[in-house]
Amino acid sequence: MALRAMPGTSEILTNLFEPKSIALIGASKSPTKWGFLILMNLTLGGYKGNIYPVNPKETEILGLKAYPSISDIPGHADLVVIAVPATHVAQVIRECKGKAKIALVITAGFGELGPGEKKMEDDVVRAARENGIRVVGPNCNGAMCSNPACMYALMPSYFPRPNTLSMASQSGNVGGIMLRMSVLRNCGFGKYVSTGNEADLHVEDYFDYFLNDPATDVILSYVEGPRDGKKLMQVARAVTPHKPIVMIKGGRTPAGSIAANSHTGSLAGADTVFSAMCKQSGIILVNDIDELFDVGLALKRQPLPRGNRVAILTTGGGLGVLCADVCHSIGLEVVSLKSETIKRLDSVLPPWWNRGNPVDLVAGLTRSSVTGCLDALARADEVDCILALGMGFGSARAKLLKDTSLYQDPDVKKMCERSIEEDMNSARAVIECIDKFNKPVLVVSEAAVLSKEDRKGSLELLESNGVFPYPSFVRAARVMKCLVERQRFLRAEGSGLHT
Amino acid sequence: MALRAMPGTSEILTNLFEPKSIALIGASKSPTKWGFLILMNLTLGGYKGNIYPVNPKETEILGLKAYPSISDIPGHADLVVIAVPATHVAQVIRECKGKAKIALVITAGFGELGPGEKKMEDDVVRAARENGIRVVGPNCNGAMCSNPACMYALMPSYFPRPNTLSMASQSGNVGGIMLRMSVLRNCGFGKYVSTGNEADLHVEDYFDYFLNDPATDVILSYVEGPRDGKKLMQVARAVTPHKPIVMIKGGRTPAGSIAANSHTGSLAGADTVFSAMCKQSGIILVNDIDELFDVGLALKRQPLPRGNRVAILTTGGGLGVLCADVCHSIGLEVVSLKSETIKRLDSVLPPWWNRGNPVDLVAGLTRSSVTGCLDALARADEVDCILALGMGFGSARAKLLKDTSLYQDPDVKKMCERSIEEDMNSARAVIECIDKFNKPVLVVSEAAVLSKEDRKGSLELLESNGVFPYPSFVRAARVMKCLVERQRFLRAEGSGLHT
Numbered sequence: 001m002a003l004r005a006m007p008g009t010s011e012i013l014t015n016l017f018e019p020k021s022i023a024l025i026g027a028s029k030s031p032t033k034w035g036f037l038i039l040m041n042l043t044l045g046g047y048k049g050n051i052y053p054v055n056p057k058e059t060e061i062l063g064l065k066a067y068p069s070i071s072d073i074p075g076h077a078d079l080v081v082i083a084v085p086a087t088h089v090a091q092v093i094r095e096c097k098g099k100a101k102i103a104l105v106i107t108a109g110f111g112e113l114g115p116g117e118k119k120m121e122d123d124v125v126r127a128a129r130e131n132g133i134r135v136v137g138p139n140c141n142g143a144m145c146s147n148p149a150c151m152y153a154l155m156p157s158y159f160p161r162p163n164t165l166s167m168a169s170q171s172g173n174v175g176g177i178m179l180r181m182s183v184l185r186n187c188g189f190g191k192y193v194s195t196g197n198e199a200d201l202h203v204e205d206y207f208d209y210f211l212n213d214p215a216t217d218v219i220l221s222y223v224e225g226p227r228d229g230k231k232l233m234q235v236a237r238a239v240t241p242h243k244p245i246v247m248i249k250g251g252r253t254p255a256g257s258i259a260a261n262s263h264t265g266s267l268a269g270a271d272t273v274f275s276a277m278c279k280q281s282g283i284i285l286v287n288d289i290d291e292l293f294d295v296g297l298a299l300k301r302q303p304l305p306r307g308n309r310v311a312i313l314t315t316g317g318g319l320g321v322l323c324a325d326v327c328h329s330i331g332l333e334v335v336s337l338k339s340e341t342i343k344r345l346d347s348v349l350p351p352w353w354n355r356g357n358p359v360d361l362v363a364g365l366t367r368s369s370v371t372g373c374l375d376a377l378a379r380a381d382e383v384d385c386i387l388a389l390g391m392g393f394g395s396a397r398a399k400l401l402k403d404t405s406l407y408q409d410p411d412v413k414k415m416c417e418r419s420i421e422e423d424m425n426s427a428r429a430v431i432e433c434i435d436k437f438n439k440p441v442l443v444v445s446e447a448a449v450l451s452k453e454d455r456k457g458s459l460e461l462l463e464s465n466g467v468f469p470y471p472s473f474v475r476a477a478r479v480m481k482c483l484v485e486r487q488r489f490l491r492a493e494g495s496g497l498h499t
Numbered sequence: 500m501a502l503r504a505m506p507g508t509s510e511i512l513t514n515l516f517e518p519k520s521i522a523l524i525g526a527s528k529s530p531t532k533w534g535f536l537i538l539m540n541l542t543l544g545g546y547k548g549n550i551y552p553v554n555p556k557e558t559e560i561l562g563l564k565a566y567p568s569i570s571d572i573p574g575h576a577d578l579v580v581i582a583v584p585a586t587h588v589a590q591v592i593r594e595c596k597g598k599a600k601i602a603l604v605i606t607a608g609f610g611e612l613g614p615g616e617k618k619m620e621d622d623v624v625r626a627a628r629e630n631g632i633r634v635v636g637p638n639c640n641g642a643m644c645s646n647p648a649c650m651y652a653l654m655p656s657y658f659p660r661p662n663t664l665s666m667a668s669q670s671g672n673v674g675g676i677m678l679r680m681s682v683l684r685n686c687g688f689g690k691y692v693s694t695g696n697e698a699d700l701h702v703e704d705y706f707d708y709f710l711n712d713p714a715t716d717v718i719l720s721y722v723e724g725p726r727d728g729k730k731l732m733q734v735a736r737a738v739t740p741h742k743p744i745v746m747i748k749g750g751r752t753p754a755g756s757i758a759a760n761s762h763t764g765s766l767a768g769a770d771t772v773f774s775a776m777c778k779q780s781g782i783i784l785v786n787d788i789d790e791l792f793d794v795g796l797a798l799k800r801q802p803l804p805r806g807n808r809v810a811i812l813t814t815g816g817g818l819g820v821l822c823a824d825v826c827h828s829i830g831l832e833v834v835s836l837k838s839e840t841i842k843r844l845d846s847v848l849p850p851w852w853n854r855g856n857p858v859d860l861v862a863g864l865t866r867s868s869v870t871g872c873l874d875a876l877a878r879a880d881e882v883d884c885i886l887a888l889g890m891g892f893g894s895a896r897a898k899l900l901k902d903t904s905l906y907q908d909p910d911v912k913k914m915c916e917r918s919i920e921e922d923m924n925s926a927r928a929v930i931e932c933i934d935k936f937n938k939p940v941l942v943v944s945e946a947a948v949l950s951k952e953d954r955k956g957s958l959e960l961l962e963s964n965g966v967f968p969y970p971s972f973v974r975a976a977r978v979m980k981c982l983v984e985r986q987r988f989l990r991a992e993g994s995g996l997h998t
Contacts, residue, residue: 173815
């Protein structure tokens with residue numbers, strides 16, 4: 001028994017993501033309770049609105065005045081977060097009448113456990129319907145909005161910086177990993193919601209909201225068992241001509257499906273049908289959690305390629321060979337370069353360069369040719385997109401040498417400084433190519449997912465310009481394939497080139 | 500024209516990897532020359548033997564006495580490293596007569612460029628043959644041995660700590676990436692050689708050497724175009740019953756093959772034939788550079804599973820569902836747990852646990868049940884191997900809180916300390932399971948490839964016990980599949996269970 005999209009769902013979800021005040025029912029002083037941790041995370045995240053902890057036994061929690069019940073808070077709460085035992089949730093929702101329009105129910109122990117508990121979930125929905133309240137969850141790990149709300153009503157303690165990637169996840173666990181990765185990769189996050197059991201609001205309701213949210217450019221999603229598959233696809237079909245949806249699907253095999261059934265009590269559908277529906281609806285399906293960010297970040301920043309013809313720029317032969325293999329096997333054409341392109345490359349590369357694609361920069365101590373090569377490839381008609389492999393390495397030796405006595409040698413010092421400068425120039429050239437020629441350039445560097453310290457310099461420069469390097473050519477090639485497919489979808493839509 | 504395995508190749512290669520003295524011909528004072536950087540790397544790496552820089556124009560380089568020619572060095576050099584222009588290499592080799600038995604030729608500009616230069620390469624081989632010298636390369640980026648030689652005769656400046664994984668690579672570039680990753684992942688490296696154009700010594704000669712090298716447990720390799728495919732497979736067939744060979748193959752598609760041809764001048768064979776030959780020879784083929792280490796590290800430390808029946812322990816439902824999907828799709832059986840196993844799990848998990856595989860630890864603030872779950876799964880007859888997802892997370896919140904005023908609260912502090920301790924206990928339980936029940940346990944944590952700082956604590960404990968966590972369940976599942984296939988190969992060999 002579910003309330004389906006009532007008019008105004010989108011407006012009500014503004015209360016979820018950008019509430020001016022939040023009441024937390026079940027707020028606690030005990031660090032072993034979610035009612036403590038969520039309050040802690042709201043505080044640590046720097047939430048700017050009013051927080052009203054509700055707990056009849058306390059007068060103050062974490063320095064905030066506590067209220068015996070929701071009816072005691074001053075005025076109303078845009079959002080009420082509920083973290084009380086499952087048996088109390090329906091009653092608590094009833095008490096919210098007139099005080100809130102949307103409830104984020106963290107509490108688990110409902111329909112995911114069995115038919116008895118499902119009844120209790122139905123009671124919650126009934127209570128909500130009777131009192132004009134919409135429900136997120138139950139059995140979810142929270143929601144967040146980085147900008148402007150600084151609202152982190154979350155179980156996990158991660159506070160990603162702002163970005164325009166937003167996510168609706170049918171798994172709080174997968175969502176939590178995404179939140180953590182967004183911090184580790186320093187790529188940020190826009191809005192996130194764990195949809196839980198979807199007793200009321202479904203994953204597609206959030207898609208609909210994100211469509212109209214100016215702070216969201218790309219929609220990410222984990223879907224396991226859609227409550228209303230037809231509606232999900234209808235909404236996706238309306239969203240994807242305007243904003244891409246990147247999805248990872250759980251339960252695509254019998255083993256995963258059995259696991260999904262025990263997890264959210266949902267039965268995953270046949271994979272081939274689901275995949276076909278996704279294709280038709282313009283949903284981009286990916287296979288690993290990492291890929292959600294990999295693809296999402298590229299869709300946000302990179303122009304779409306006109307076609308599938310890829311040029312590979314590589315700092316070494318073997319890497320180029322392997323990358324060409326991967327490109328070919330996933331349907332990217334490792335294009336034959338035209339003679340005029342070769343001629344342009346002749347003018348920047350040493351005479352013995354390989355005169356083909358991949359373009360091998362040739363083992364050497366300088367990387368000064370990267371800029372000219374990128375320019376030659378980006379302006380070539382036959383090239384739709386570029387993979388730049390092995391970027392940002394010159395700095396590694398420089399960092400090492402700085403800590404040795406060799407750095408006293410003025411020649412060594414000069415070499416180090418030049419390496420760093422060349423890497424910076426390469427990064428600048430990548431950004432310029434993207435912006436000047438309107439062609440995607442994906443960068444590969446095995447330092448891409450490392451600590452801030454290891455990314456300092458050219459990788460940091462790329463990241464601060466929205467170009468997030470990939471740690472392997474396999475991952476970068478897969479992303480490029482998704483960009484190609486996004487372009488094909490939009491072209492078929494007749495909405496022309498995405499810029 | 501190549502010299503094929505003369506008797507004593509293995510002994511001669513001891514001079515390459517564990518030389519007591521090294522002459523570097525083409526040693527230079529200029530930091531823009533490889534002859535400087537290789538000398539620098541030999542010094543920085545802490546090589547313990549004698550180094551003889553050879554350069555007629557210098558009397559001292561990097562604080563070492565320089566010699567006008569190889570004939571001027573005291574005694575002989577176990578290894579001679581050559582970094583002079585291509586046109587000089589044959590002559591330099593002639594001068595090595597009686598002074599060295601093996602030459603590592605860094606210099607490029609030979610057969611990889613064309614037929615003219617190939618003649619020059621043949622001259623080098625002829626000079627070597629006439630003077631009793633074996634040749635590594637030309638056109639390679641060096642060789643290294645971490646233990647006991649501390650010998651880093653390399654173009655790249657990476658100095659991995661000791662390990663028993665060794666590699667022969669037909670691409671210096673791919674090898675260089677592996678060296679860098681071994682430092683970033685802190686997993687170390689045993690011996691490494693860039694085989695270059697293989698004018699004399701082929702990739703299989705190094706396999707043969709590694710077979711008899713007590714310091715090598717697992718052999719890694721990048722192969723693009725084998726010079727003698729039949730011999731390669733013969734040697735592999737002799738090696739793999741004793742030590743695994745993990746290989747990545749370049750040029751498996753038309754696009755990669757064209758690239759390979761321009762890279763090492765070798766024509767890659769048809770992929771299906773090569774794959775079939777690898778299977779027959781017990782070679783484990785992987786698809787990404789990362790996977791070489793992923794699989795190699797597991798083969799080195801983990802027991803082989805008796806079969807393909809996997810149990811998944813997960814910190815959350817969605818992650819378990821996705822992992823079950825991947826396992827199923829690559830041929831691992833997500834096994835149905837027997838009632839006695841369920842009963843054992845009942846005693847450590849809360850009453851509402853999902854009673855199936857994947858075993859969901861259930862969202863909760865404590866991870867105290869990991870130890871009991873691992874024990875129950877490892878002792879179950881129906882379970883051959885275990886994937887443990889989401890390990891090492893409790894510490895993340897603790898680290899965050901340590902820097903806030905909340906840490907003053909004794910309850911918060913206690914919670915943090917408990918989280919860290921529980922993560923440490925989980926790590927100890929993984930190690931115990933592997934050693935006590937002789938079943939592989941692969942750990943997944945998205946912090947696995949991060950900086951040392953992020954890995955401190957439980958991940959560090961795992962690593963120091965040889966258990967290297969994987970950053971994604973896809974990577975871990977693929978590794979498990981390789982362990983299963985290794986076991987099948989050995990069983991078919993009749994060599995019984997590998998321990």
